[in-house]
Amino acid sequence: xxxxxxxxxxxxxxxxxxxxxxxxxxxxxxxxxxxxxxxxxxxxxxxxxxxxxxxxxxxxxxxxxxxxxxxxxxxxxxxxxxxxxxxxxxxxxxxxxxxxxxxxxxxxxxxxxxxxxxxxxxxxxxxxxxxxxxxxxxxxxxxxxxxxxxxxxxxxxxxxxxxxxxxxxxxxxxxxxxxxxxxxxxxx
Numbered sequence: 498x499x500x501x502x503x504x505x506x507x508x509x510x511x512x513x514x515x516x517x518x519x520x521x522x523x524x525x526x527x528x529x530x531x532x533x534x535x536x537x538x539x540x541x542x543x544x545x546x547x548x549x550x551x552x553x554x555x556x557x558x559x560x561x562x563x564x565x566x567x568x569x570x571x572x573x574x575x576x577x578x579x580x581x582x583x584x585x586x587x588x589x590x591x592x593x594x595x596x597x598x599x600x601x602x603x604x605x606x607x608x609x610x611x612x613x614x615x616x617x618x619x620x621x622x623x624x625x626x627x628x629x630x631x632x633x634x635x636x637x638x639x640x641x642x643x644x645x646x647x648x649x650x651x652x653x654x655x656x657x658x659x660x661x662x663x664x665x666x667x668x669x670x671x672x673x674x675x676x677x678x679x680x681x682x683x684x685x
Contacts, residue, residue, distance in 0.1 A: 531632025547586035
């Protein structure tokens with residue numbers, strides 16, 4: 498099994514956003530929620546429309562049962578506005594087309610559907626190490642790079658106990674290390 502990597506190239510992210518918006522507002526919204534919040538797929542799939550209408554997302558994480566509260570980025574709000582405009586607050590944010598058999602109730606999107614969608618759109622751009630954690634890792638990678646490499650911030654968001662776990666998780670590779678070492682200098 499190959500390791501899942503973040504999407505490092507901003508231009509590729511923008512292209513994926515455009516492609517997904519043309520294909521499906523739901524998948525476009527899903528991708529944006531992932532790259533702007535860093536939530537696990539299992540947590541994103543449990544969101545209701547009402548969770549995106551306020552100023553922040555507050556959710557109890559499925560994996561570790563910890564509460565996480567994240568502000569809704571203005572770019573995320575714009576990216577999903579059209580998608581949630583005509584939806585009821587109590588609907589799943591990402592509903593499946595399938596229904597639960599006995600109750601005839603809409604259910605949330607399935608994780609395997611998310612995996613297929615991400616792989617399909619990312620392969621167009623030559624990305625191969627894609628999985629359900631791609632959007633979470635993309636969020637982490639870019640937040641790390643944009644915030645003066647503040648690893649403590651990401652450790653808190655992701656619930657990691659050691660910086661090496663977080664760095665490995667977000668895909669800080671040997672190329673990134675080499676670039677950083679070659680870029681710094683002691684003289685001006």
